[in-house]
Amino acid sequence: MKISVLREGTHCQSCHDCTARGFAICAALDKTKLRELAQLSRHVRFESGATVFAQANIATSFFSVHAGTLRLYKLLPDSRRQIVGFALPGDFLGLPGLPQHEFSADAIGRVTLCQFPKESFATFAENRPQLLRRMIELAGRELARAQEHMVLLGRRSAEEKIASFLIGWRDRLSGIGRGGEIMPLPMKRLDIADHLGLTIETVSRTFSKLERDGVIQSLASGVVLLDTPRAEALSAGIS
Amino acid sequence: MKISVLREGTHCQSCHDCTARGFAICAALDKTKLRELAQLSRHVRFESGATVFAQANIATSFFSVHAGTLRLYKLLPDSRRQIVGFALPGDFLGLPGLPQHEFSADAIGRVTLCQFPKESFATFAENRPQLLRRMIELAGRELARAQEHMVLLGRRSAEEKIASFLIGWRDRLSGIGRGGEIMPLPMKRLDIADHLGLTIETVSRTFSKLERDGVIQSLASGVVLLDTPRAEALSAGIS
DNA sequence: TCCGGCGATTGATCTGCATCAACAACATCT
DNA sequence: AGATGTTGTTGATGCAGATCAATCGCCGGA
Structure with missing residues (x-):
């Protein structure tokens, strides 16, 4: 397994014409708020096979996928693995309320992400119902997918x-x-x-x-x- | 399969000393807001085996479980069934953003629920970040449980x-x-x-x-x- | 050009759980 | 008490998919 390689990022300069705009968390925001949120974020890149974060590590950031594919998985102690999903551009990684990551995430091929420090993102979102509702919407969609996947795993x-x-x-x-x-x-x-x-x-x-x-x-x-x-x-x- | 029996409910009179307070959605609210929310809700009761709502039906209400246990399940056309979870007091049923129910819900034994008309609940929640954050918290917990269950179904x-x-x-x-x-x-x-x-x-x-x-x-x-x-x-x- | 490693494919065999079947325990009704 | 239905248990057998093993294609490096 390759080691995670994190290239130093920069503040996102061009959220306005981001290709993942429209399906990402930031679809909820108007220009002004988008610029404010952009101030919090940095772009980061991971090479193929790199681990973005690992299960049970303290979550210090949220991510929004900009480009590429990730595998999200949980491991059992004897190394059995269950991939709980694949993340694509627009997907949001990390849930407020839970201190640690619930699963690990690896890049499949090269991946770029918007990274948000957890604290400042939480503060930013705290009183912005638009953003909160968008998060509920994304979480709900994810939950529906998870339930559909349970049918697949259990009964097909x-x-x-x-x-x-x-x-x-x-x-x-x-x-x-x-x-x-x-x-x-x-x-x-x-x-x-x-x-x-x-x-x-x-x-x-x-x-x-x-x-x-x-x-x-x-x-x-x-x-x-x-x-x-x-x-x-x-x-x-x-x- | 027994037919759903819905007893006419009343507005909730006593949210203050509700036994599911503390773990339910309403844990986020102070007394005043709790009273306002209570105005929207009614208590409903279902007898053992009754279906509270069915998959793919238009969702017109949200529910918060007050007492009892429910099975939440999805069916395949040939009647294979996957129970995606059991709901207990404090659990919230229904997700904003999705027009239809993603699964069916049956009472296991007698169940009582707080029922909220979807529209008025959504309007109520719309600009109440406390409530929205609470919903995110509950959805996140549910998602974590779903992912853990995928490991169980796929790899154990x-x-x-x-x-x-x-x-x-x-x-x-x-x-x-x-x-x-x-x-x-x-x-x-x-x-x-x-x-x-x-x-x-x-x-x-x-x-x-x-x-x-x-x-x-x-x-x-x-x-x-x-x-x-x-x-x-x-x-x-x-x- | 040859070699070595990785991923994918295919075949042979094994096994954990499904399926089929019988029965037991218990509740409800007549 | 006896008849009937519902739920749970246990045994015998079958099979979908796991496991073990061999081979192939492809790519990159010596």
Whole structure:
């Protein structure tokens, strides 16, 4: 595992034309407040594999993902791993009220983040209902995703899990304007396995099966959905 | 499945000495605001098995649990079920921002709730940062629980699942002042199975095994933890 | 060009839990 | 008391996915 490499950041100069604006926490803010919030933040960059923060460490910052993908995961003492989610541009990391990080976060490929010192962010947000409501909205969306994922982990077959994952990933990408024919999957098979409660072998076999069945096409650059209705049916748990 | 029975409620007269005060959403409010909020609410009661609301229905109310236990669950089209959690006194049900319920909720035994019309609650909360921060706190706690449950569903053995469930249940009960030697388990085996991603038979067998091993004692009125350290070790994923 | 490492794939075998089945314990109704 | 339904337990068997193992493709470095 590579060691975290934190490049010194600068105050964010250009929140106004930030590509993650619109889906990020800051979508709630007008120009003036945006500038104030920007004063608190710095841009930081992490190289592939770097750990942004680790579970049970004291949380001193919040983050908003600007570019790239992260895996968010929890480890058991014997090193079993559950990836609780992947973070994409616009996702907010860290929850006020809890002193420590509830999970670890690694960069998958290069990642840039807006970093906010926890204290000053909390003070800033304290009396800004717009921002607070936005945080509730993001937390609620996250919670809904978590509950949907519990259904997947508890009650679905390997094939349904993979189909569900692909459909969900497609929807998230298109939600941030990254939809397209070829759907990039920046994470490795092991990450997918640890996200879906499977092993790499089962993930691999299931990808192969879906490809044999003409549901998907697997490329080096990503996956193409050939039979979307079939994939969506599997994802919904039909058949 | 029994039909939901909603007894007509009354405005809450006695929030001041409500037994769920202190852990509920209203813990954030001072006397004056509490009275104002009480004006919006009514007490409602549901009998055992009644459905408080169903997944994908338009959410017209929020609820705060006053007494009793609920199962919160999602169904797949073929009737596979995943119980995403159990709600206890103080728990808040419903998230602003999402138009529909994300899951269904049934009473386990008799339940009483504070019901808030969604619109008026939202208006009330809109510019009350204290209340908004409290909602973030509750949502965050819920999210943390959901993530911990993903680890359980994705990466743990049946025995670990049961031990984890018992330890978690003990902690939640003691968190609302209901700790005690005998831990009541109001939900049925099928509920536990659908919560942990197991079948009733496996749940039953695992309870039997834990009892044979002297970890727990199973009574009609609940469960006694005989070997708490062992249960906690299993719960933590050690051994 | 060869080598070594990493990720992915595929095959063979094993196993934890699901499934199928029978029965026990207990409550409710007639 | 006997009949019926509901919940829980236990046993026998089956199977989806884990585990163990071999191989392949690819990339980067010597």
